[in-house]
Amino acid sequence: xxxxxxxxxxxxxxxxxxxxxxxxxxxxxxERRLATVPIVRRLDLGTFTRSDYQGLLLNLxxxxxxxxxxxxRCASSFDRDHADIRSVVLxxxxxEHRDYEILEADFVATGGSLEVIQSQPKNxxxxxxxxxxxxxxxxPNPVGLVGAMWxxxxxxxxxxxxxxxxxEQLTGFDGRCTRFLRYHSDSDDSHMDKLxxxxxxxxxxxxxxxxxxxxxxxxxxxxALQLEEIEVGH
Amino acid sequence: MSVYLTSTGAFLPGPPISNTEIExxxxxxxxxxxxxxxxxxxxxGIQTRHYAIDRAHRTTHSNAAMAVAAAxxxxxxxxxxxxxxxxxxxxxxxxxxxxxGFGSMVQAGLAIPAVELLTTHGICTSSVMAIKAxxxxxxxxxxxxxxxxxxxxxxxxxxxxxxEAAGGLAAxxxxxxxxxxxxxxxxxxxxxxxxxxxxxxxxxWIRSFSHADAFPVCMGIGAxxxxxxxxxxxxxxxxxxxxxxxxxLIRQDVRLLEQMVKLGVDGALRLIExxxxxxxxxxxxxxxxxxxxxxxxxxxxxxxxxxxxxxxxWFTNLYTRGNTGAASILIMLDxxxxxxxxxxxxxxxxxxxxxxxxxxxxxxxxxxxARE
Numbered sequence: 061x062x063x064x065x066x067x068x069x070x071x072x073x074x075x076x077x078x079x080x081x082x083x084x085x086x087x088x089x090x091e092r093r094l095a096t097v098p099i100v101r102r103l104d105l106g107t108f109t110r111s112d113y114q115g116l117l118l119n120l121x122x123x124x125x126x127x128x129x130x131x132x133r134c135a136s137s138f139d140r141d142h143a144d145i146r147s148v149v150l151x152x153x154x155x156e157h158r159d160y161e162i163l164e165a166d167f168v169a170t171g172g173s174l175e176v177i178q179s180q181p182k183n184x185x186x187x188x189x190x191x192x193x194x195x196x197x198x199x200p201n202p203v204g205l206v207g208a209m210w211x212x213x214x215x216x217x218x219x220x221x222x223x224x225x226x227x228e229q230l231t232g233f234d235g236r237c238t239r240f241l242r243y244h245s246d247s248d249d250s251h252m253d254k255l256x257x258x259x260x261x262x263x264x265x266x267x268x269x270x271x272x273x274x275x276x277x278x279x280x281x282x283x284a285l286q287l288e289e290i291e292v293g294h
Numbered sequence: 295m296s297v298y299l300t301s302t303g304a305f306l307p308g309p310p311i312s313n314t315e316i317e318x319x320x321x322x323x324x325x326x327x328x329x330x331x332x333x334x335x336x337x338x339g340i341q342t343r344h345y346a347i348d349r350a351h352r353t354t355h356s357n358a359a360m361a362v363a364a365a366x367x368x369x370x371x372x373x374x375x376x377x378x379x380x381x382x383x384x385x386x387x388x389x390x391x392x393x394x395g396f397g398s399m400v401q402a403g404l405a406i407p408a409v410e411l412l413t414t415h416g417i418c419t420s421s422v423m424a425i426k427a428x429x430x431x432x433x434x435x436x437x438x439x440x441x442x443x444x445x446x447x448x449x450x451x452x453x454x455x456x457x458e459a460a461g462g463l464a465a466x467x468x469x470x471x472x473x474x475x476x477x478x479x480x481x482x483x484x485x486x487x488x489x490x491x492x493x494x495x496x497x498x499w500i501r502s503f504s505h506a507d508a509f510p511v512c513m514g515i516g517a518x519x520x521x522x523x524x525x526x527x528x529x530x531x532x533x534x535x536x537x538x539x540x541x542x543l544i545r546q547d548v549r550l551l552e553q554m555v556k557l558g559v560d561g562a563l564r565l566i567e568x569x570x571x572x573x574x575x576x577x578x579x580x581x582x583x584x585x586x587x588x589x590x591x592x593x594x595x596x597x598x599x600x601x602x603x604x605x606x607x608w609f610t611n612l613y614t615r616g617n618t619g620a621a622s623i624l625i626m627l628d629x630x631x632x633x634x635x636x637x638x639x640x641x642x643x644x645x646x647x648x649x650x651x652x653x654x655x656x657x658x659x660x661x662x663x664a665r666e
Binding site for chain 2: 071074077082084088093101105222252256
């Protein structure tokens with residue numbers, strides 16, 4: 061099993077299909093919740109400002125810095141029977157472990173100071189999200205975290221496809237300020253194929269499927285909380 | 295108790311209008327051809343549509359007159375006499391009169407005496423609200439028959455003079471022009487009865503999910519061009535001032551439209567989860583959204599999730615009859631049935647998405663034969 065590489069299956073099992081449907085529902089729930097977060101609502105209504113954007117970057121950075129840590133820890137928690145999953149997660153950790161440098165450069169390009177963004181503490185939502193992910197990543201064979209990847213990668217794509225040009229349009233900031241938002245627009249297909257492969261690989265039991273969906277729900281809620289908290293600290 | 299759809303009718307005003315003729319009817323804003331028209335038409339795929347206004351912008355059929363014409367066609371094909379109709383359930387986005395309700399005008403035109411009347415308010419899904427209320431009234435045993443009539447006369451909103459009065463080309467953008475190349479006129483009617491008659495459709499269930507709690511307005515009339523102005527049309531000292539501010543233009547927030555497709559899928563997944571929808575059993579899928587909106591990633595996801603409906607089961611007449619808003623689903627089913635596409639036992643799923651503030655509605659029908 062462990063030598064097989066995870067790739068897109070021809071079709072998912074019935075449980076895999078049902079899990080994918082539940083994950084789609086969790087994603088739509090997450091988008092519903094996001095749409096009510098004040099800073100996202102302003103993006104939709106067209107009242108989003110330059111200072112909103114700086115606030116967004118300031119509040120995203122701490123979690124992005126920590127993001128590489130939970131993914132690395134997650135990889136190390138998979139045993140030899142899950143080495144194929146570990147490979148996927150390791151590659152993911154490598155791809156993303158210095159994302160925060162792009163984010164910092166974007167903040168500086170908007171006229172912000174590097175010192176300010178580097179000293180920005182986590183907001184309560186980021187704290188909760190990070191704590192949850194680190195806790196789950198430390199458990200043996202944390203397959204439920206596929207649900208976390210589903211939400212976090214989905215949001216990366218949404219930022220690239222839906223937020224980046226809108227931010228530029230409303231703030232007048234150019235592409236040098238939105239590289240982090242756009243960062244996840246590449247290789248959509250391979251991301252999706254990998255996700256289908258992971259779902260196929262791990263959804264062997266109802267209990268595991270429930271864990272994946274539940275983890276997606278929690279991560280979606282905590283991610284939205286992180287964005288809600290921007291108002292408070294800003 | 296089951297409810298049956300026993301007759302349908304549709305009315306489309308005037309001749310079909312091709313893409314090159316649209317501006318001959320709706321007019322050129324400030325005398326200039328639109329620069330966005332070709333792009334928007336390419337994306338919606340509509341080839342012909344009908345308008346209830348002529349080239350001089352005179353209204354050829356009122357909204358109520360179209361509704362009455364569709365209702366008469368529906369009743370002409372049924373032995374049920376108009377005077378025995380128990381409930382008249384009507385919908386439109388905008389009646390000819392601001393008040394009273396559209397249903398009153400339709401009732402007058404049909405001369406149905408002492409009927410129970412309903413007019414629903416909204417955009418595309420107002421039709422489904424009218425259908426569901428009518429079906430429920432039969433289920434309760436309050437009536438034996440209910441006539442649902444839905445009509446749209448959008449072209450009056452799309453005349454060049456409307457845009458000129460709201461600041462002309464300088465004030466127009468993609469969002470204010472989008473629906474000018476999308477919407478057109480027409481009416482449809484369905485007769486519901488508490489017993490089957492010949493080959494007819496049993497209404498299995500009607501469900502809808504509204505998301506106005508989470509999302510802002512995506513399509514509407516009443517808010518001015520300036521997004522920082524929170525007034526709506528009646529807040530202005532005069533209607534002329536409201537019009538000048540763009541508050542009477544019909545607008546679509548095109549950026550938010552993508553959410554409509556996702557929420558359409560979300561509703562279907564909810565119905566699957568609830569056990570009421572079995573996608574594999576659907577023989578015909580009628581949706582007034584063009585199928586190309588469901589291509590790409592979302593189509594791939596649905597396919598992998600075992601929740602997609604194959605293209606050969608989709609039926610639409612959007613491309614030839616136009617997008618007639620709330621009336622679309624009634625006009626579509628009418629043509630579908632008249633084409634003889636339904637066979638006994640077939641299950642039909644109709645989906646009506648309303649982008650207004652995001653409402654999605656679904657109807658599940660089964661073709662049945664009445665026992666003689």
